[in-house]
Amino acid sequence: MAKKLIMRFVTFFLLMILATTKSASLIPSYNITDFGAKPDGLTDSAKPLLAAWSKACSSTKPASIFIPSGTFFLSHAEFSGPCKNIGMRIFAYGATVVASSDYGSAFATWITFRQVEGLSIYGGKFDGRGKPLWACKMAGGNCPTGATSITIIDSKQILLSGVTSLNSQLFHFNIYRSTAVTLRSITISAAGDSPNTDGIHIQLSSAVSVSGADIRTGDDCISLKDGDADVDIEHVECGPGHGISVGSLGRDPLQGGGVRNVTVRSVTFTGTQNGVRIKTWAKENNGGVVKEVRFEDVVMNGVSNPIIVDQNYCPEKKGCPKQSSGIKISGVSFKNIMGTSATKIAVKLDCSESNPCSEIGLDNIDLTYGEKKMAAQSFCRNVNGRSSGLVIPPSCL
Ligand SMILES: *[C@@H]1O[C@H](CO)[C@@H](O)[C@H](O)[C@H]1NC(C)=O
Numbered sequence: 001m002a003k004k005l006i007m008r009f010v011t012f013f014l015l016m017i018l019a020t021t022k023s024a025s026l027i028p029s030y031n032i033t034d035f036g037a038k039p040d041g042l043t044d045s046a047k048p049l050l051a052a053w054s055k056a057c058s059s060t061k062p063a064s065i066f067i068p069s070g071t072f073f074l075s076h077a078e079f080s081g082p083c084k085n086i087g088m089r090i091f092a093y094g095a096t097v098v099a100s101s102d103y104g105s106a107f108a109t110w111i112t113f114r115q116v117e118g119l120s121i122y123g124g125k126f127d128g129r130g131k132p133l134w135a136c137k138m139a140g141g142n143c144p145t146g147a148t149s150i151t152i153i154d155s156k157q158i159l160l161s162g163v164t165s166l167n168s169q170l171f172h173f174n175i176y177r178s179t180a181v182t183l184r185s186i187t188i189s190a191a192g193d194s195p196n197t198d199g200i201h202i203q204l205s206s207a208v209s210v211s212g213a214d215i216r217t218g219d220d221c222i223s224l225k226d227g228d229a230d231v232d233i234e235h236v237e238c239g240p241g242h243g244i245s246v247g248s249l250g251r252d253p254l255q256g257g258g259v260r261n262v263t264v265r266s267v268t269f270t271g272t273q274n275g276v277r278i279k280t281w282a283k284e285n286n287g288g289v290v291k292e293v294r295f296e297d298v299v300m301n302g303v304s305n306p307i308i309v310d311q312n313y314c315p316e317k318k319g320c321p322k323q324s325s326g327i328k329i330s331g332v333s334f335k336n337i338m339g340t341s342a343t344k345i346a347v348k349l350d351c352s353e354s355n356p357c358s359e360i361g362l363d364n365i366d367l368t369y370g371e372k373k374m375a376a377q378s379f380c381r382n383v384n385g386r387s388s389g390l391v392i393p394p395s396c397l
């Protein structure tokens with residue numbers, strides 16, 4: 001009896017082992033070095049990467065691509081779908097992928113994922129080598145716009161985990177016309193004075209989540225643009241940079257109707273130009289909405305404009321005939337926001353005359369001015385709402 005039982009167990013385990021090894025061997029995986037990529041930082045890996053992608057994308061089973069340790073040069077690549085499976089993975093732990101430092105290329109994006117459904121990217125450092133272009137721009141030369149480092153466009157179910165983007169020429173990440181995109185444990189680093197190097201730019205996208213990001217850059221840490229909905233941002237360290245911004249919106253007529261349902265929670269800003277911001281152009285004709293936006297549990301360390309709603313944006317006062325925004329802002333709450341402002345006005349709610357902000361909430365705000373923690377001030381114009389809990393500087397709502 002016991003013998004029979006043992007035999008049964010043994011057979012069962014043998015079958016288990018067989019089954020797992022068999023299924024493991026059935027997961028197609030492609031190592032880019034097998035396609036000719038060389039970790040010498042010089043040989044262009046575009047062809048090997050695209051060859052591996054083509055194999056993985058045409059596989060009917062979830063497939064993996066390995067970019068091993070080492071430095072790989074990549075001129076430019078576009079990975080497009082649709083693919084035959086929705087469980088692709090790219091493993092790039094220990095790998096550094098570098099762009100060309102020659103900014104003369106005509107590409108708008110260095111690395112693009114287009115029409116892809118179901119892709120996870122783990123690890124990897126992507127160095128856009130933007131410094132020469134920034135220098136050109138800062139010298140006021142006639143310079144090209146430059147390339148965004150990584151664009152995800154017309155895609156869904158995308159995860160980026162533990163990915164680092166360095167020294168982008170332009171934006172580091174651009175999420176465009178995509179849904180269900182998760183960015184987890186992301187590192188972004190560029191000089192504080194580098195022009196237009198936004199960290200994460202999100203536009204016409206929904207169900208986007210950023211969870212864990214350390215962003216040091218020369219422009220917005222995260223910018224939410226027209227057509228964004230259901231966005232969750234949490235555990236972000238921002239600075240240097242221009243803060244987390246909804247907008248600017250309304251320079252041109254909106255295609256996506258505005259921005260809805262955004263939560264920004266557990267964020268620290270250090271030495272940034274703005275903390276949490278909503279910004280629209282002062283153009284009457286370009287209508288739309290910004291609604292259901294929550295900013296919660298935020299720490300400000302020497303931030304120039306910690307809380308700012310600015311609907312009167314019109315650089316050089318050009319092209320904004322009526323100086324009033326057609327965008328309606330409502331249902332925005334600021335809750336548990338503490339720390340220091342680098343300017344006297346710590347809370348600025350400057351809304352549209354024709355479309356006053358409504359349902360604006362201030363709850364538990366404690367912001368002081370300067371290192372000596374002097375009293376700060378609030379400024380309100382064309383805004384309706386209410387405050388609750390402790391609110392310092394005193395609310396002007
Ligand atoms: C990929 O190939 C390289 C070079 O042969 C090797 O060093 C590396 O371990 C391989 N990685 C994987 C995950 O197979």
Ligand SMILES: *[C@@H]1O[C@H](CO)[C@@H](O)[C@H](O)[C@H]1NC(C)=O
Pocket residue numbers: 207208229230231232261
């Ligand atoms: C708001 O967005 C979150 C995801 O970020 C989602 O879970 C929630 O259902 C959305 N709320 C509404 C009212 O659509």
